[in-house]
Amino acid sequence: ALAVHPALTATVVAGGGDYPDQAMLLRSADAGITWEEVFTYTVPGGYPTVNAVAILPFTPSVWLLAHDGPVGADYASFIWRSTDSGDSWTQVYTLTRAGVDRLVTDPVTPAVVYAGTVEHNLYRSGDGGLTWAAVITDGSAGQCLVADAPHTLYATRGGEVRTSSDGGDTWTTAGFIPDGVRTLAIDRGA
DSSP states (O other): OEEEOSSOTTOEEEEEEETTTEEEEEEESSTTSSOEEEEEEEOTTOOOOEEEEEEOSSSTTOEEEEEEEEETTEEEEEEEEESSTTSSOEEEEEEETOOEEEEEEOSSSTTOEEEEETTSOEEEESSTTSSOEEEEOSSOSOEEEEEETTTEEEEEETTEEEEESSTTSSOEEEEEOOTTOOOOOOOTTO
């Protein structure tokens, strides 16, 4: 997981894991030359990892991360929020039996953030990641989530490109691509 600060472009955050015990987030203030650890979640033998990070473009001191880890016999994803550029963190949401692999900010509406899961489900926050609600839980959204304006989302599901023009409430098939695509991107420079 990787994110670049929208204003201080030399500030980069990278998430991952130190198997088998730690999920971690690293921060660099010098474009990746040096790194410091700003978040660690330890589960002995639990294989946690930070799978998604986001820096809110209109409030860049607010950072979000999602990591996985066990909850009893189940697995879960945990969403954490920082309001001081990663210096301190608060856990804000837990999704049992779900794997958050994307955190995406709405490019037009400052406080709207989306969380996409490997199960093709979607969760949404309207307050900058402080609270979350399930939007799609039937697997009809997709993975590889990206946001465009206004309130338009794209995702993959198998060989389909899925799209939503209402902030993720409903989804349709927009086209087809080779199965196994792991990333989508929006070119806003055109």
